[in-house]
Amino acid sequence: MIDVLSDAWIVSALAGLVGLMIGSFLNVCTLRWPEDESVVFPGSHCPKCGKPIRWYDNVPVLGYILLLARCRACREPISLQYPLVELATGLVWAGMFSYAGLSFEALRGALLLTILFGIALTDARFYIIPDQFSLGGLVLGLGLAFLPGGIGALDALIGAVVGFGLLESVAVLGKWMFKKDAMGGGDIKMMAMVGAFLGWEGVLLTVFMGALLGSVIFGPISYKTKKLVPFGIFLAAGAAVTYGFGADIIDWYWTNMLHLPPPQ
Numbered sequence: 001m002i003d004v005l006s007d008a009w010i011v012s013a014l015a016g017l018v019g020l021m022i023g024s025f026l027n028v029c030t031l032r033w034p035e036d037e038s039v040v041f042p043g044s045h046c047p048k049c050g051k052p053i054r055w056y057d058n059v060p061v062l063g064y065i066l067l068l069a070r071c072r073a074c075r076e077p078i079s080l081q082y083p084l085v086e087l088a089t090g091l092v093w094a095g096m097f098s099y100a101g102l103s104f105e106a107l108r109g110a111l112l113l114t115i116l117f118g119i120a121l122t123d124a125r126f127y128i129i130p131d132q133f134s135l136g137g138l139v140l141g142l143g144l145a146f147l148p149g150g151i152g153a154l155d156a157l158i159g160a161v162v163g164f165g166l167l168e169s170v171a172v173l174g175k176w177m178f179k180k181d182a183m184g185g186g187d188i189k190m191m192a193m194v195g196a197f198l199g200w201e202g203v204l205l206t207v208f209m210g211a212l213l214g215s216v217i218f219g220p221i222s223y224k225t226k227k228l229v230p231f232g233i234f235l236a237a238g239a240a241v242t243y244g245f246g247a248d249i250i251d252w253y254w255t256n257m258l259h260l261p262p263p264q
């Protein structure tokens with residue numbers, strides 16, 4: 001019993017460390033991909049003074065703390081976003097492997113949630129969902145569907161087509177009704193990715209929850225400020241909730257709203 005417990009702890013701790021490093025890379029991706037910059041060259045450097053960051057200052061979270069949140073070269077403050085993104089990603093990976101154990105499902109969930117996190121960050125900051133997240137994630141989702149515990153190739157493919165088709169229809173309809181782009185191409189590609197991970201039912205639930213969250217939270221702000229709604233954030237949140245609780249929500253809906261046995 002104690003062996004199993006400690007093994008599980010070791011797996012979660014290692015996954016957490018991997019997550020911290022992926023979070024560090026995610027920081028770079030979310031800042032450079034929207035600007036069409038390479039994530040490899042140049043190496044990490046201070047955005048204020050341009051000095052390269054030494055590897056020991058670049059250790060996730062720890063580097064930030066040991067530097068007391070200031071660049072070693074110019075002493076300008078380092079954004080709190082760096083350690084927060086690293087910490088959040090680390091927690092997601094530790095949590096997934098603690099919940100699902102050392103399994104492909106843990107990997108699938110951790111990758112999906114990391115991609116969704118990246119999308120939320122870039123959409124919030126740049127109003128852009130980079131193709132590396134959406135199309136790269138689509139390829140990843142289709143590939144992972146084949147693995148043990150995956151949703152299966154056919155379900156992933158149907159999910160991707162439904163995700164793309166649904167949002168494309170909304171975009172065409174919105175353009176026709178409002179005479180301007182209501183839905184970005186990034187959202188459409190993103191939902192193809194979500195469909196590959198979560199299937200067509202997951203797409204419907206994600207869009208429903210994304211629209212709900214978006215109108216409740218951002219509707220009033222958007223109405224006042226006339227700002228563009230970064231809908232990708234809400235779709236990302238909706239997809240994350242769908243990944244975690246979608247099966248339960250869909251079961252509940254069939255049983256209590258349709259009064260039918262849930263589909264298998």
Ligand SMILES: [Zn+2]
Pocket residue numbers: 046047048049050051071072073074075076
């Ligand atoms: Zn600096």
